[in-house]
Amino acid sequence: MRHVLLAGAALAVFLPFNAYAQSAAVSSDQTKSKSPAPASAPAPASATPIARDIVVTASPFALSRDDVPTIVAKVNRKQILEAGGSSIADSLASVPGISATGFAAGASRPIIRGMDATRVRILENGVSSSDVSDVGPDHGIPIDPLSARSIEVVRGAATLRYGSQAIGGVVNVINDRVPTSLPTRALSGELVGSYGTAANTAEGSALMDGRAGDIAVHVDGFYRQTDDYDTPLGVQQNSFFRGHGETVGASYFFGADKASHIGAAIMQYDAKYGIPSDTTYIDMRQTKVLTKSYFDLGSGVVKGLSIDGSYADYTHDEDEPDGTIDTTFRNKELDGRAELLFGPLGFIDNTALGVEVQNRKFSAIGEDSSYLFPTETQSEAGYLFTESQIAKGLKLQVSGRVEHVHVTGTPTSDLFTQVDYTPVSGAIGALFDAASGIKLGLTFSSTGRAPAITELFARGGHDGPNTFETGDPTLKIERANSLEGTIRVRSGKFRFEGSAYSTWFNNYIYGDLTGRTCDDDGVCADGDAGELKELFYRQQGAHFWGLEGEANYALVKTDTRSLDARIIADYTRATLDNGSNVPRIPPYRYGGGLTWNSGLFDLGFLFLHSGRQDKFGAFDTATPGFNALNAHLSVRPFKAYPGIELAVVGQNLINDVQRDAAALNKDLVVMPGRNVRFVVKVATF
Numbered sequence: 001m002r003h004v005l006l007a008g009a010a011l012a013v014f015l016p017f018n019a020y021a022q023s024a025a026v027s028s029d030q031t032k033s034k035s036p037a038p039a040s041a042p043a044p045a046s047a048t049p050i051a052r053d054i055v056v057t058a059s060p061f062a063l064s065r066d067d068v069p070t071i072v073a074k075v076n077r078k079q080i081l082e083a084g085g086s087s088i089a090d091s092l093a094s095v096p097g098i099s100a101t102g103f104a105a106g107a108s109r110p111i112i113r114g115m116d117a118t119r120v121r122i123l124e125n126g127v128s129s130s131d132v133s134d135v136g137p138d139h140g141i142p143i144d145p146l147s148a149r150s151i152e153v154v155r156g157a158a159t160l161r162y163g164s165q166a167i168g169g170v171v172n173v174i175n176d177r178v179p180t181s182l183p184t185r186a187l188s189g190e191l192v193g194s195y196g197t198a199a200n201t202a203e204g205s206a207l208m209d210g211r212a213g214d215i216a217v218h219v220d221g222f223y224r225q226t227d228d229y230d231t232p233l234g235v236q237q238n239s240f241f242r243g244h245g246e247t248v249g250a251s252y253f254f255g256a257d258k259a260s261h262i263g264a265a266i267m268q269y270d271a272k273y274g275i276p277s278d279t280t281y282i283d284m285r286q287t288k289v290l291t292k293s294y295f296d297l298g299s300g301v302v303k304g305l306s307i308d309g310s311y312a313d314y315t316h317d318e319d320e321p322d323g324t325i326d327t328t329f330r331n332k333e334l335d336g337r338a339e340l341l342f343g344p345l346g347f348i349d350n351t352a353l354g355v356e357v358q359n360r361k362f363s364a365i366g367e368d369s370s371y372l373f374p375t376e377t378q379s380e381a382g383y384l385f386t387e388s389q390i391a392k393g394l395k396l397q398v399s400g401r402v403e404h405v406h407v408t409g410t411p412t413s414d415l416f417t418q419v420d421y422t423p424v425s426g427a428i429g430a431l432f433d434a435a436s437g438i439k440l441g442l443t444f445s446s447t448g449r450a451p452a453i454t455e456l457f458a459r460g461g462h463d464g465p466n467t468f469e470t471g472d473p474t475l476k477i478e479r480a481n482s483l484e485g486t487i488r489v490r491s492g493k494f495r496f497e498g499s500a501y502s503t504w505f506n507n508y509i510y511g512d513l514t515g516r517t518c519d520d521d522g523v524c525a526d527g528d529a530g531e532l533k534e535l536f537y538r539q540q541g542a543h544f545w546g547l548e549g550e551a552n553y554a555l556v557k558t559d560t561r562s563l564d565a566r567i568i569a570d571y572t573r574a575t576l577d578n579g580s581n582v583p584r585i586p587p588y589r590y591g592g593g594l595t596w597n598s599g600l601f602d603l604g605f606l607f608l609h610s611g612r613q614d615k616f617g618a619f620d621t622a623t624p625g626f627n628a629l630n631a632h633l634s635v636r637p638f639k640a641y642p643g644i645e646l647a648v649v650g651q652n653l654i655n656d657v658q659r660d661a662a663a664l665n666k667d668l669v670v671m672p673g674r675n676v677r678f679v680v681k682v683a684t685f
Helices: 002-014 024-030 077-084 155-159 455-459
Strands: 072-074 098-100 109-111 122-125 149-152 169-174 187-196 200-212 215-226 242-255 260-274 283-296 302-319 324-343 348-368 375-391 392-410 417-421 424-435 439-449 460-462 468-469 477-491 492-519 524-526 530-559 560-574 589-598 603-612 626-634 645-651 675-683
Touching: 077 149, 077 200, 077 645, 109 169, 155 169, 155 375, 155 392, 155 424, 155 439, 215 260, 324 439, 375 455, 392 455, 417 455, 455 530, 455 603
Parallel strands: 122 169, 468 530
Antiparallel strands: 072 149, 098 109, 149 169, 187 200, 187 675, 200 215, 215 242, 242 260, 260 283, 283 302, 302 324, 324 348, 348 375, 375 392, 392 417, 392 424, 424 439, 439 477, 460 468, 477 492, 492 524, 492 530, 530 560, 560 589, 589 603, 603 626, 626 645, 645 675
């Protein structure tokens, strides 16, 4: 009853506004019809925008998804709300090539083509998420999808703008917390509330944007509360989640056409969530300051300068059920980027020259403090990104990056250690307009990655994943040489996107389970006598390859309604040079569905089959396949207020038993069973 009253109150508050459904994301999905403006710069107020599927992460200059050599995945606000869930990975669950670590409701990191943690860069508005989710799979990401406008997944040449940690790709959550364009209205907003049956979930979010003269203001907040969720085998103990967050941001616009801006936002994130394979829970807090500025430098060779930065103070406690704190993890991180944008230089159309500086201080206090002693990582990098149409129908993207990484810590030798790395990376991508409606892409990249702090300095037990880990401070730079081919077909009502990729690793770093178990003091023996699995970080060559694709066909297409069919599939295979399998690789998937859209209502379903994963790593086990059926129905019942939307979303409707092959705790944890969500959304134009 309380949730019904909250939804009613939301309607009462927002009914006086005119309606709105998707305009909140328009600013990031539009651009001028001629030469694209820089992605970080707003279009002049006098420009007449046209709708295009614009991505801002794949290039420093705003581009359509179809103008990038690699396939760029993007989910919008509507898709995020339909997906539900408390993690970014939940929002990307139906994107080909994307899966999740699935460790806990509050800790599920995206996996791209079998790569996660230190090979997938998680960003918020282009800068670091600044957390410790790369230190352990039980650690969550302090970005809630309820606050996101859209999420982009990018691979290829553009990833080198964001760091060599993006071998697998970049996941950028875009939430406009620092406004990058002046709103056209004095006030607009969106309020969402929902209830889910599987975990007695109550959640809500509010996003507001306003304008006062040349100042744009953004405010958002969210709240989420879930009990332990139901599975087909019963209640999954200790799977609860509680979280809330608040943000205030503003930007000042100035100069010709108000094309320049300086802005900042302050964000707070708080969450508590259980670890289903354990009795402990995590109490997480992060305070973060984000700045974004763009200076329009006119129509000369140098077009503009963008300066982005963030500083985050992150803490989480790992607590016993009675509230006793076992361990406190702390992470203080600074990330700053400056990028000069150039216009045409000879045969080169657009160029970005940038620098990035990062400083990260990590520490742990308590029982698990022996797992990783305090570390500090300092890196400086310079990068170059260019785009050029070298012939009719042939475009190139070229990028390069040089980093210097200095890491300090204390390995098992108990000797304070300093290591330095200088990874050098480069990529080139070509997009060929082969025929009307057909585009072919080819991308080659060679990326060097410095070992992460856990890979270098882990030295003890970590109760979350139940491992006893030992790092190696002599690890070398990991190098990934990748080749990817893509095809896009746009023919009338038919659309297809497909990729084939292969990555050859030199000095691939992985966690090698020995088959032994250990106690908290590091006494290890054969068998299951200890509670912690012994794991060493090692290096050898590895090979990843795979296929992924998505096809869409418009069965019905008019000005007011459409019926679309969708088919998706993906497959990743990963082996080590010694002939064994890379651990915890997601299985193949395939499936499809139908979606109906109209002015009054939207209706759709998606069926996905995840195959059995029997190509598992050493001392692991096979993971059974499973099926998932999701469906949604959205209704806009009031013609005078089309921004009011009522929705019912069903997840795992056939209530199949699902286990995540990529999760360290998959033998103990079953994913949620049948869930029905009831959603109310009120928005303004």
